[in-house]
Amino acid sequence: MTVLHTVNKSPFERNSLEACIDHATDGSAVLLIEDAVLGAVAVGDIAARIKAANGIKIYVLGPDLAARGMTEDQVIDGIDVVDYGGFVDLAATHDTVHAWM
Amino acid sequence: MKFGVLVNEGPFTHQSSDTAYMFTKAALEKGHEIFRVFFYYDGVNNANALSEPPTDDRNLVNLWSELAAEHGVDLVVCVAAALRRGIKEDILAPGFRISGLGQLIEAGIQADRLVVFGD
Amino acid sequence: MSDLPPIPPDDDEDDFGVVKKFMYVNRRAPYGTVYALESLEMVLVAAAFDQDVSVVFMDDGVLQIKKGQETADINMKNFSPTFRALEGYDVEKLYVSKKSLEERGLTEEDLLVPVEVLDQAALAALMDEQEVIITA
Helix, strand or coil, X not given: XXXXXXXXXXXXXXXXXXXXXXXXXXXXXXXXXXXXXXXXXXXXHHHHHHHXXXXXXXXXXXXXXXXXXXXXXXXXXXXXXXXXHHHHHHHHHCCEEEEEC | CEEEEEECCCCCCCCHHXXXXXXXXXXXXXXXXXXXXXECHHHHHHHECXXXXXXXCCCHHHHHHHHHHHHXXXXXXXXXXXHHCCCCHHHECCCEEEECCHHHHHHHHHCCEEEEECC | CCCCCCCCCCCCXXXXXXXXXXXXXXCCCXXXXXXXXXXXXXXXXXXXXXXXXXXXXXXXXXXXHECCCCCHHHCCCCCHHHHHHHHXXXXXXXXXXXXXXXXXXXXXXXXXXXXXXXXXXXXXXXHHCCCEEEEC
């Protein structure tokens, strides 16, 4: 099964993003939504963690970035920005969705 | 694609029911089918017709009801979770129905994808 | 949860002819939030549908099945004995994260039900097999 993981809490608030990346296998995708978008513009340890997970494709929900005053050029290289339609496409093109809260 | 949606949180306190709504709406716009939206835990509060947010803000309860009216989306509230939280038939917003957890499991079985929104 | 749902008869009413791999992932401690209790209720109901069910306890979720929960003084019901009923409902695939146990100074002996302890890689591989993943 290919898995789309969704993470909605900020890596500064909870360990969910870390737990997700620790259990996401190569070939899976991770979509950062709601407060988790902070992980897409992170610096330091969190950014290093994300960059090291190179078998995993990471996406971030654009509307949630914009809502929190962030712009797409701030997003870590290699992370793609999608909208809600893109979220739906990701859910459709992966076999299973695993929500990490 | 046939989607099942599980909503774990109530409106306003957490963004998850907004995200669930936006996902559901986007899926319908792309021509997908929504098999059911199931509300569990505090998610049952999305069905509360007594909700009265300020008029210049979105009314999530109404938005769900509109999805039911315009697209025939099946909005199901778990009876056990609802009882705990005082969500009863007489305050249920239009388009919602109260039923058992079996409806969620059925959605997991019958839909192609089950997407969970919570906090 | 004083009245458990009766163990369902093996009739065809809930038989959709489809068996899917369902996984319930528990990551939260009991009592601080309601998720542990209401997730367990969900697993019990799901048992009637003859699906291929696995239950995972990881992060603080391992505390849900810890022995010795005394809840009288927080005025809440101790629902942990209900985990022992899972076997009677044919829900026998219970998995626990090795890392989560160790981080919390726990071992299998501290748990009130038989489980399989998995490392991260094994848990990740198991999650990859699932068709429906329900989390809270």
